[in-house]
Amino acid sequence: MDRINAMRAFVTVVSEGAFTRAADRLETSPQLVSKYVSQLEQHLGVRLLNRTTRKIHLTEAGTSYHQRAQQVLNDIDEMESQIGDLQTRAQGLLRISAPVSFAIRHMAPLLSEFQKAHPGVGIDLQLNDRKVDVVEEGFDVVLRIGHLKSSSLIAKRIAPVRIVMCASPAYLKQNGTPQHPEDLQGHRYLRYSYIELDSSQSLHRWLQNNGQNNSSGMTSNNGDVLVESAISGAGIALQPTFISGPAIKEGKLQVILQEYELEPMGLYAVYAHRQLLASKVRSFIDFIDGYFGDPPYWD
Amino acid sequence: MDRINAMRAFVTVVSEGAFTRAADRLETSPQLVSKYVSQLEQHLGVRLLNRTTRKIHLTEAGTSYHQRAQQVLNDIDEMESQIGDLQTRAQGLLRISAPVSFAIRHMAPLLSEFQKAHPGVGIDLQLNDRKVDVVEEGFDVVLRIGHLKSSSLIAKRIAPVRIVMCASPAYLKQNGTPQHPEDLQGHRYLRYSYIELDSSQSLHRWLQNNGQNNSSGMTSNNGDVLVESAISGAGIALQPTFISGPAIKEGKLQVILQEYELEPMGLYAVYAHRQLLASKVRSFIDFIDGYFGDPPYWD
DNA sequence: GGACACTATCAACAATTCATTGATAATAAC
DNA sequence: GTTATTATCAATGAATTGTTGATAGTGTCC
Numbered sequence: 001m002d003r004i005n006a007m008r009a010f011v012t013v014v015s016e017g018a019f020t021r022a023a024d025r026l027e028t029s030p031q032l033v034s035k036y037v038s039q040l041e042q043h044l045g046v047r048l049l050n051r052t053t054r055k056i057h058l059t060e061a062g063t064s065y066h067q068r069a070q071q072v073l074n075d076i077d078e079m080e081s082q083i084g085d086l087q088t089r090a091q092g093l094l095r096i097s098a099p100v101s102f103a104i105r106h107m108a109p110l111l112s113e114f115q116k117a118h119p120g121v122g123i124d125l126q127l128n129d130r131k132v133d134v135v136e137e138g139f140d141v142v143l144r145i146g147h148l149k150s151s152s153l154i155a156k157r158i159a160p161v162r163i164v165m166c167a168s169p170a171y172l173k174q175n176g177t178p179q180h181p182e183d184l185q186g187h188r189y190l191r192y193s194y195i196e197l198d199s200s201q202s203l204h205r206w207l208q209n210n211g212q213n214n215s216s217g218m219t220s221n222n223g224d225v226l227v228e229s230a231i232s233g234a235g236i237a238l239q240p241t242f243i244s245g246p247a248i249k250e251g252k253l254q255v256i257l258q259e260y261e262l263e264p265m266g267l268y269a270v271y272a273h274r275q276l277l278a279s280k281v282r283s284f285i286d287f288i289d290g291y292f293g294d295p296p297y298w299d
Numbered sequence: 300m301d302r303i304n305a306m307r308a309f310v311t312v313v314s315e316g317a318f319t320r321a322a323d324r325l326e327t328s329p330q331l332v333s334k335y336v337s338q339l340e341q342h343l344g345v346r347l348l349n350r351t352t353r354k355i356h357l358t359e360a361g362t363s364y365h366q367r368a369q370q371v372l373n374d375i376d377e378m379e380s381q382i383g384d385l386q387t388r389a390q391g392l393l394r395i396s397a398p399v400s401f402a403i404r405h406m407a408p409l410l411s412e413f414q415k416a417h418p419g420v421g422i423d424l425q426l427n428d429r430k431v432d433v434v435e436e437g438f439d440v441v442l443r444i445g446h447l448k449s450s451s452l453i454a455k456r457i458a459p460v461r462i463v464m465c466a467s468p469a470y471l472k473q474n475g476t477p478q479h480p481e482d483l484q485g486h487r488y489l490r491y492s493y494i495e496l497d498s499s500q501s502l503h504r505w506l507q508n509n510g511q512n513n514s515s516g517m518t519s520n521n522g523d524v525l526v527e528s529a530i531s532g533a534g535i536a537l538q539p540t541f542i543s544g545p546a547i548k549e550g551k552l553q554v555i556l557q558e559y560e561l562e563p564m565g566l567y568a569v570y571a572h573r574q575l576l577a578s579k580v581r582s583f584i585d586f587i588d589g590y591f592g593d594p595p596y597w598d
Numbered sequence: 599g600g601a602c603a604c605t606a607t608c609a610a611c612a613a614t615t616c617a618t619t620g621a622t623a624a625t626a627a628c
Numbered sequence: 629g630t631t632a633t634t635a636t637c638a639a640t641g642a643a644t645t646g647t648t649g650a651t652a653g654t655g656t657c658c
């Protein structure tokens with residue numbers, strides 16, 4: 001027996017004063033209402049209503065139960081409609097994790113526009129380059145760069161991420177422009193600590209051999225620093241175009257070994273479930289998807 | 300789906316932090332708990348928990364729902380246990396209707412003893428000789444004298460009620476003692492307005508003919524008055540022995556036409572239902588049943 | 599006062615839902 | 629890399645649900 005329905009039936013019978021009218025209002029048959037009330041009485045072990053075929057009268061137990069049951073039903077209704085509101089109008093706090101360099105350069109206008117479109121949504125943006133656990137750390141969405149291995153999570157590809165090698169024209173003039181990965185030998189490499197590379201690619205093979213023990217170059221876990229260093233002639237950086245793009249456009253950096261370019265990675269929005277998504281999350285996913293254009297505006 | 304069970308499952312999962320432990324505590328299978336929570340989510344249209352195989356995390360909607368759901372469950376539990384108490388310990392207000400003359404003479408000690416045995420029960424005793432509607436007027440028990448025709452109500456026979464004709468020895472000396480119903484002709488009849496008589500009886504036939512238009516005697520709707528009148532020699536009264544008994548024992552009244560005595564009626568306790576009786580009612584019925592003895596102490 | 603309409607409930611059936619079992623994918627610990 | 633644990637899925641038989649038609653009680657209207 002669904003006690004909530006039974007309670008609702010009982011309360012309706014009391015307020016309507018008759019089983020038939022209660023059944024009308026609940027859009028069921030009088031038989032069912034009668035059965036519900038009987039079952040409720042059986043469950044409680046007390047008669048709630050004294051009834052003839054014409055009149056209904058509450059017993060003492062019924063009176064006491066009625067009040068409280070009505071309160072409980074109100075609470076439930078309110079509770080559910082509140083959940084419903086939370087669902088239809090996007091609202092609440094949206095907790096996002098994003099890669100540091102990407103967020104610094106490209107998240108601010110997006111979030112500002114998103115909040116203009118969804119005033120009820122507050123945003124908590126956490127910048128992080130390490131691997132973040134969506135559920136464990138309570139994020140609604142995690143933006144991540146790389147090739148995603150399958151898991152129980154949903155990963156929606158938001159934008160392609162091209163990783164290019166580049167250096168300042170001055171540096172290349174002084175040290176020569178590599179035409180082949182093997183020419184990289186002896187160059188100063190500006191290494192990014194967290195980069196995930198697909199080992200099937202030739203560019204990677206060199207990096208594995210020479211990049212790892214990068215005695216002559218520098219290493220950082222922040223791409224901006226590396227790109228800025230490259231711009232000032234510190235060496236060769238392997239960084240995504242969403243960082244190096246403007247500098248390349250302005251001629252401050254020059255792309256090298258373009259024909260050996262790494263297979264494009266992606267910017268992914270990772271979230272927990274496809275179904276029953278809170279609408280703040282769904283709205284955000286919809287919003288960010290396509291926001292950067294294809295190809296993205298930084299390329 | 301029983302939403303209450305589903306809510307309980309959800310709340311337990313949250314408080315236990317795992318489906319398996321929740322299942323243990325609820326004494327069901329983890330599968331069922333999982334299903335309940337899923338159904339609840341489906342019903343609400345929101346994800347309540349983000350879950351991997353290892354960790355559980357509340358969503359925002361889940362957090363909001365959890366609090367309120369717990370409150371609702373507490374309310375329900377409290378409500379039901381209160382009803383249960385009301386049921387096991389007899390308590391509450393017991394509303395009784397009883398015939399005027401009977402109640403005046405015989406109810407006081409009974410009620411006093413009953414309340415001593417059941418301190419939690421308050422009593423509202425309404426004296427009334429008209430036909431009272433148990434459910435309509437909200438009585439728990441109606442004591443009624445007569446032959447009960449079947450209805451949806453339960454009528455438990457509490458004691459036999461003998462109706463006897465009697466008059467004072469002085470009256471009989473002066474007017475003669477009737478030996479046969481036909482001898483009643485010409486006597487002064489002290490008529491009771493509400494008496495219900497079975498028309499198959501010879502005594503009744505006379506009353507129908509002679510009693511109805513009772514020009515020479517008197518009529519009252521109160522048996523005590525009639526009996527007192529009979530004692531003081533006003534005529535012949537047809538009244539139950541629970542009124543006339545003591546006067547008869549003391550010789551103030553003399554029974555006549557004993558061989559034509561009306562078939563004994565009964566004192567009935569009428570109540571609405573046999574099952575799911577509030578225990579204050581059941582206790583009272585049990586208490587009054589047998590209280591007057593068989594034959595009753597007034598005979 | 600008797601036919602009538604209305605009401606609550608009962609009984610029985612078909613459709614649905616339920617709880618259980620075993621299997622599976624994902625994850626953490628060893 | 630293997631094992632153990634966890635949540636969920638899938639399939640099955642069992643229990644429950646809501647429906648239908650029937651029945652008894654109860655006012656009402658001529």
